[in-house]
Amino acid sequence: xNLLLDAIRWVFDPANYGGPNGIDTRSGExxxxxxxxxxxxxxxxxxFGYFIGHTGHxxxxxxxxxxxxxxxxTLGLLILVALNVGIGVVAPVVAxxxxxxxxxxxxxxxxxxxxxxxxxxxxxxxGMTEWQILIRVEIPLGLPLLIGGLxxxxxxxxxxATLADxxxxxGLGHFLFLGLQTNNYPEMxxxxxxxxxxALASEGLFGLLQRxxxxxxxxxxQPKDVRLRPVRSQTALG
Amino acid sequence: MIEFRSVSKQxxxxxxxxxxxxxxxxxxxxxxxVGSSGSGKTTILRMINRMIDPTSGSIEIDGEDISTLQPxxxxxxxxxxxxxxxxxxxFSVIDNVAxxxxxxxxxxxxxxxxxxxxxxxxxxxxxxxxxxxSQLSGGQQQRVGVARGLAANPNILLMxxxxxxxxxxxxxxxxxxxxxxxxxxDKTVVFVTHDIDEAFLLGDQVVILETGGHxxxxxxxxxxxxxxxxxxxxxxxxxxxGKRALTIRKTPRGEILVDSEGRAAGVLVPAQDGADR
Numbered sequence: 001x002n003l004l005l006d007a008i009r010w011v012f013d014p015a016n017y018g019g020p021n022g023i024d025t026r027s028g029e030x031x032x033x034x035x036x037x038x039x040x041x042x043x044x045x046x047x048f049g050y051f052i053g054h055t056g057h058x059x060x061x062x063x064x065x066x067x068x069x070x071x072x073x074t075l076g077l078l079i080l081v082a083l084n085v086g087i088g089v090v091a092p093v094v095a096x097x098x099x100x101x102x103x104x105x106x107x108x109x110x111x112x113x114x115x116x117x118x119x120x121x122x123x124x125x126x127g128m129t130e131w132q133i134l135i136r137v138e139i140p141l142g143l144p145l146l147i148g149g150l151x152x153x154x155x156x157x158x159x160x161a162t163l164a165d166x167x168x169x170x171g172l173g174h175f176l177f178l179g180l181q182t183n184n185y186p187e188m189x190x191x192x193x194x195x196x197x198x199a200l201a202s203e204g205l206f207g208l209l210q211r212x213x214x215x216x217x218x219x220x221x222q223p224k225d226v227r228l229r230p231v232r233s234q235t236a237l238g
Numbered sequence: 239m240i241e242f243r244s245v246s247k248q249x250x251x252x253x254x255x256x257x258x259x260x261x262x263x264x265x266x267x268x269x270x271x272v273g274s275s276g277s278g279k280t281t282i283l284r285m286i287n288r289m290i291d292p293t294s295g296s297i298e299i300d301g302e303d304i305s306t307l308q309p310x311x312x313x314x315x316x317x318x319x320x321x322x323x324x325x326x327x328x329f330s331v332i333d334n335v336a337x338x339x340x341x342x343x344x345x346x347x348x349x350x351x352x353x354x355x356x357x358x359x360x361x362x363x364x365x366x367x368x369x370x371x372s373q374l375s376g377g378q379q380q381r382v383g384v385a386r387g388l389a390a391n392p393n394i395l396l397m398x399x400x401x402x403x404x405x406x407x408x409x410x411x412x413x414x415x416x417x418x419x420x421x422x423x424d425k426t427v428v429f430v431t432h433d434i435d436e437a438f439l440l441g442d443q444v445v446i447l448e449t450g451g452h453x454x455x456x457x458x459x460x461x462x463x464x465x466x467x468x469x470x471x472x473x474x475x476x477x478x479x480g481k482r483a484l485t486i487r488k489t490p491r492g493e494i495l496v497d498s499e500g501r502a503a504g505v506l507v508p509a510q511d512g513a514d515r
Contacts, residue, residue, distance in 0.1 A: 122324025125289055126338050126386065127314035140328055215328030217370030 007189035016190075021174060027194060030171035033164055034157045034202075037093055041100035041153060046146070049108020053142065054134055059109070066102040074099050074160050082167040092164035092171075099160055100153040107149015111142025143213040151206035158199045162191075172198075239265050240286060240394070240426065245295035247281055247451075255281040256451030259295070264443065265393070268420055268427040272437040273447030279430045282451055283396050286428060287316045299394070314342055317387030317395040317425070321402045323379040325371040331357070331382050332367040338390040349389075356385040359422075361415055377408035384416070388423070397429045401436070413439055434475050438463075446471055 010016060017024050052058050074095050082091035115138060123137045165173030175191025178184070240263040247256040256278040263269045271279040284290040285297055288309040297304050304312060325334045335353035340346055357364055360381045371379055380400055387395055401409045413436065420427060420440075431437055437444045438459040446454045446462070448470065455467040463482070466472040476482040479498040486506065487496045495504045 116327075118320070118322060118324050119326060121289075122318070122320055123326065125284075125287060125313060125318040125320065125324070127310050127312075127341060128337075129310050132341065137326060137328075217326075217328045217330070217372055 003185055003189060006186035007193060010186045010190035011193055023172075023175075023194060026170070026172050026174055027198065030158070030161055030164075030173075030195070030198065033089065033092065033096075033169065033171050034154065034161050037096040037100055037157050037161070038150065038154055040093065041097045041104050042150070044097070045101045045104040046108050049105045049146075050112065050134065050138070052105075053109035053112025054130070054138060062105070063109075066105050069098055070102045072098065075163055075166070078163055078167060087168045089164070089169045091167050092161065092169035095163070096157050096161060100157050103149045103153040103156065104146070105149070107146040107153075108142070110149075111145030112138050114145060115141045140215050141218065143215075144210055147206060147210040147213055151203065151210060154202045154206060155199055158202055159195060162195055239263065239300055240428070241298045242282070242285075243296045243298070245282075245285065245292045245297060245451075247278070247285065247290060248293045254450055256285075256292075259451040259453070261445060261453065261456070263426065263428060265300075265426045266424045267442040268429060268440050269443040269445065270429045270431060270437040270441035271445050271447060272431055272434055272441075274432055276449050277447040278449075278451030279432075279447050280398055282447075283398055283428055283430045286394070286396055287313045287318060289313075314338055314390055315392050315394075317390065317392040319380075319383045319387040319395065319397045319400045321399045323371065323383035325379060325382055325386070327371055330368050330370055331362075331374070334371065334382055335385045335389050337386060342390065353385070353389060356388055357382075359388065359419070360385045375408075376404045377412060380404060380408075380412055381415075384419070388425075393426055395425045395427045397427065399430055399432070402431070402433075409436075416440060438475075446474060 011023065016022060019025065048058075048062060052062060077098060078091055078095040081094045085091055085094075119141075120133060120137060123133050128136065161171050162173035162176055164171045165177055172191050172195050175187050175194075179186075179188025179191060242259050242261045242263075245256060245259045246254070248254045259278070259282060271282060273279050281290055285292055286299075286304075288304060288307075291305070326337070329337065332350055332353050335356055336344075336346070336349040339349040339352065344352075354364055354367060357367060362378060362381050362385065366374065366378065371382065374382065383400065387397070401412050404412065416427075417440065427440075429437075429440055441459060443456065444459055444462055445456050446467075448454050454474075455462055455471050457465075462471065462475060463477060466475060466477055469478070472478045481497045481503060483498040484495040484503055485498075486493050493506055494502055495506065497503045
């Protein structure tokens with residue numbers, strides 16, 4: 001209990017703010033690193049996820065692959081990359097992008113797959129092009145699940161980004177590694193508390209966003225009679 | 239006029255949904271394709287707007303081979319109404335109706351105004367315009383679906399069991415409404431159903447289909463009822479027994495019609511001009 005109090009005291013000690021190793025600076029680095037990682041992961045994973053969700057192709061290859069990637073230990077990957085590119089921020093970015101991609105990918109394609117096939121069939125039948133189906137129907141309706149994927153990716157990345165400082169990549173990991181080396185447990189725990197606060201803030205933010213992006217007509221949906229919902233396959237027989 | 243010439247469709251996996259199907263669908267009439275599941279009726283319908291392309295044979299609309307037309311352009315000039323309305327859940331009623339005109343480049347404001355007028359046409363109150371489909375009843379959703387089908391002012395309207403998922407009372411209303419609409423608008427309607435009563439009610443031309451899109455009989459309801467092609471048709475339309483096999487029974491107060499179960503079904507009245515079709 002004393003340790004926890006000491007840790008909280010450490011977090012609120014003004015002496016620990018300011019300068020290159022201040023909690024504020026390190027938190028900023030941590031968030032910047034996480035944000036960059038999420039951005040890169042989105043740029044890579046969303047197009048793939050949308051492609052799988054829209055066409056139904058590639059599911060058999062990409063989905064197991066991204067599942068397998070989930071099993072990679074991030075620390076191992078981090079060191080492996082760092083051995084090749086040297087210490088600094090590049091190795092953690094690569095390792096964390098690999099960590100973030102599976103959740104975002106899953107969010108992107110499952111968002112599309114969750115849309116009632118009849119809605120897409122009707123959109124096509126009234127004369128929407130494939131792009132129009134993608135942009136006007138699939139992306140807006142799939143957005144809540146994509147944000148859900150981003151939400152869990154963000155949580156994982158913020159928590160795991162503590163490893164970055166292991167290869168001098170900056171961020172809040174500094175306090176953990178330094179505290180461990182100098183037996184300064186209040187600092188170590190205090191650093192963890194800051195990470196937890198950031199992670200919770202990300203959860204709250206994405207949770208809110210996830211609600212905001214639910215399209216109006218879908219949010220207004222009443223629970224429907226489930227008997228009326230047999231999904232007709234795309235090439236329905238007479 | 240829509241003409242099918244020896245059209246076949248085999249799906250990947252080997253199912254032959256339609257085999258050597260030929261039919262002429264006259265303009266400005268309602269043609270109803272009726273058959274049980276697996277008769278290929280939906281496949282036939284969906285080949286008209288190239289949602290499905292035939293494996294062999296050709297389909298012409300007013301003499302133009304549709305395989306030479308771009309599917310998207312073709313679909314925009316053909317109205318399509320499906321079961322469970324197929325409305326976009328995140329579009330308001332008015333935007334659902336205006337979808338096709340806006341896609342075709344009509345200014346939004348004009349498309350919305352025109353769509354409001356269409357709500358009147360299909361008997362929907364304008365106050366529903368800014369609701370979402372999930373906030374409407376099944377019958378209202380179907381009306382929106384019909385309005386959307388009519389929005390681009392197409393010559394052809396395809397209807398795939400549009401009233402299959404609503405309750406019988408609403409269905410009867412919608413059927414009456416469609417008959418009224420057709421009288422006003424004069425479209426070429428192709429209607430798919432498994433309900434022979436609905437087929438006889440709506441169809442100028444009724445096409446009875448068996449497995450694989452095999453045509454058992456084509457004709458007006460009168461022709462089919464008065465001269466069923468075979469026992470299958472007779473039993474499918476219920477002419478051999480049931481409520482369509484009526485006999486005259488003399489009662490002390492006059493003649494009535496009874497069905498095969500002996501239940502009173504109606505009375506004979508003098509014919510009106512033009513009632514026959």
